[in-house]
Each structure stands twice: as C-alpha cells, then as structure tokens.
Amino acid sequence: MTASARTPARPATAASAAVLNDGLAVSIRDLKKAYVLAGGTVHALRGVSFDVPTGDFVSIMGPSGSGKSTLLNLLGCLDRPTGGEFYLGPDNVAQMSDDELADVRASRLGFVFQSFNLLPALTVLENIELPLHYSGRLGRDSRQRCEELADKVGLGDRLDHRPMQLSGGQQQRVAIARSLVNDPWFLLADEPTGNLDTATTREILDLLTGLNEEGRTIILVTHEPEVADLTKRTVVLRDGLVVYDGHPDGSRAALDASRRKDGPNGAR
Numbered sequence: 001m002t003a004s005a006r007t008p009a010r011p012a013t014a015a016s017a018a019v020l021n022d023g024l025a026v027s028i029r030d031l032k033k034a035y036v037l038a039g040g041t042v043h044a045l046r047g048v049s050f051d052v053p054t055g056d057f058v059s060i061m062g063p064s065g066s067g068k069s070t071l072l073n074l075l076g077c078l079d080r081p082t083g084g085e086f087y088l089g090p091d092n093v094a095q096m097s098d099d100e101l102a103d104v105r106a107s108r109l110g111f112v113f114q115s116f117n118l119l120p121a122l123t124v125l126e127n128i129e130l131p132l133h134y135s136g137r138l139g140r141d142s143r144q145r146c147e148e149l150a151d152k153v154g155l156g157d158r159l160d161h162r163p164m165q166l167s168g169g170q171q172q173r174v175a176i177a178r179s180l181v182n183d184p185w186f187l188l189a190d191e192p193t194g195n196l197d198t199a200t201t202r203e204i205l206d207l208l209t210g211l212n213e214e215g216r217t218i219i220l221v222t223h224e225p226e227v228a229d230l231t232k233r234t235v236v237l238r239d240g241l242v243v244y245d246g247h248p249d250g251s252r253a254a255l256d257a258s259r260r261k262d263g264p265n266g267a268r
C-alpha cells in the first residue's frame with residue numbers, strides 16, 4: 001500500500017484541488033515546530049507557509065538559530081511538525097505514522113548532505129545502489145541504472161573505487177547520484193558545498209543546476225549568498241518565520257536586516 005493510500009485524504013476544498021492539480025512538490029501552511037525542554041519551550045518554527053512547484057530550485061537561508069535545520073528535518077520527513085500542514089504532492093505528511101514517514105523518506109526523497117555520508121566500506125556503485133535496498137526496489141536493471149547515474153555525475157570510470165579514494169567533490173557527486181537513484185519527488189540538500197573549495201563548489205552547483213534544468217525539484221539550505229544566487233528563489237527565515245520569499249537578488253536586504261537584529265554573529 002502506498003503512503004498516499006494510507007493517508008487521510010485532504011478535505012475536498014477548492015484550494016486543496018488546486019494544490020493537487022497545480023504540480024506542487026511541497027505545500028506547507030502555518031508550519032510550526034516547538035521543542036519542549038525542561039527549562040521551557042523553544043518555538044523553532046512559528047508558522048511557516050510556502051509552496052514549492054515541481055521544477056523549482058529553492059534556497060533556504062537565515063541566521064544561526066532561525067529554524068533552517070528544523071525546517072529541513074520536517075521537509076525531509078525526519079521529524080513531525082507540532083502544528084500546521086505539510087503536503088508532499090497529495091499526501092498530508094503531518095498525519096503520517098512513523099512507518100509511513102520512513103517509506104516516504106526511502107522512496108520519494110533524495111538527500112544530499114554537507115559531509116556526503118557515504119559508507120566507506122562500499123564502492124561507488126554500491127553506495128549509489130543503497131537507497132534501492134532501503135526502498136525494496138532492487139531489481140534486475142538496478143546495476144545498469146546505477147552505472148548510468150555514476151556516468152551522469154562524471155564517475156563512470158570510478159565504479160569500484162571506495163569513498164576514501166575519491167576527492168571531496170567526487171564524493172559529493174556519488175552522493176548526488178545516490179540521491180537520484182529512486183527517482184525522488186525532490187532533492188533536499190543541506191549545505192551541499194559547505195566542505196568544498198571554491199572550484200569544486202562551482203562544479204557541484206553546475207551539476208545541481210543541470211539537474212534542475214532537467215526538471216528536478218531542489219531545495220537546499222545554505223549560508224552562502226553565492227550559492228543562493230544560483231537558485232531560482234530564496235526563502236529567508238528569521239526567528240522561525242519567513243521574512244523573504246522571492247528572487248535571490250532581493251534576499252540580501254532581508255539577510256542584512258536579520259544580522260543587524262541578531263547582532264554581529266547572527267546568533268540568537
């Protein structure tokens with residue numbers, strides 16, 4: 001049974017019909033996340049709303065503590081919101097069980113991390129193949145698909161290498177190929193160039209831009225305006241709220257205002 005079959009249907013309103021029909025990869029409304037601690041409650045997200053149309057390339061920015069990782073964890077179905085709605089295509093993620101969330105993570109989302117997160121004992125090909133094991137989709141044509149993906153990211157001649165035998169940029173290429181193997185609904189990238197030098201950063205961004213041009217939906221978190229500039233749209237968070245959502249060019253003013261409010265380090 002698919003997650004969508006198990007998830008209670010969205011109420012049949014005109015707005016929901018539009019969401020289902022308008023090709024949105026993600027739709028979030030008034031999304032909230034509060035962490036309850038012994039000393040009090042931290043309101044990390046205080047009502048975040050935005051849509052991500054299929055094919056969009058969105059960067060999420062904001063000062064330290066503004067809620068970026070919290071939002072990424074929710075978008076990645078690694079955690080559940082404490083309020084609001086989160087639709088992934090037609091499915092209300094906020095109402096899914098742990099098993100359903102795991103299904104969604106394994107089969108519908110592609111993850112790219114700052115630290116690559118490859119398994120050191122596995123080869124390039126085996127690392128790319130890994131999500132197919134988790135999603136139960138390993139089949140007769142899997143090897144060919146993984147080889148094609150390795151080729152696509154420029155590592156067709158490194159299939160039997162292990163991560164330690166690759167440069168940082170090459171490792172991130174493997175991670176990007178791995179993120180694509182299940183043909184996910186969208187890619188979530190957490191500071192994907194944070195561990196790379198300038199030239200390699202550019203190569204990885206070119207790769208991501210190329211994937212977006214082919215129609216891949218990408219959402220990435222970054223601290224670097226130069227990275228955000230290559231995306232189509234920037235969402236700036238501050239204090240758990242969206243303070244800017246538009247062309248990356250316009251995000252600088254919102255970020256500067258956040259920094260002024262939050263002090264020299266942007267820390268809260």
Ligand SMILES: Nc1ncnc2c1ncn2[C@@H]1O[C@H](COP(=O)(O)OP(=O)(O)OP(=O)(O)O)[C@@H](O)[C@H]1O
Pocket residue numbers: 035037042043044062063064065066067068069070071
């Ligand atoms: N697991 C948690 N338990 C309690 N509070 C948390 C937890 N995770 C995050 N927070 C708090 O929620 C707020 C938002 O944190 P978050 O990590 O989402 O911000 P961020 O924008 O990703 O910051 P950074 O850029 O420093 O990584 C912060 O006040 C943080 O201390």
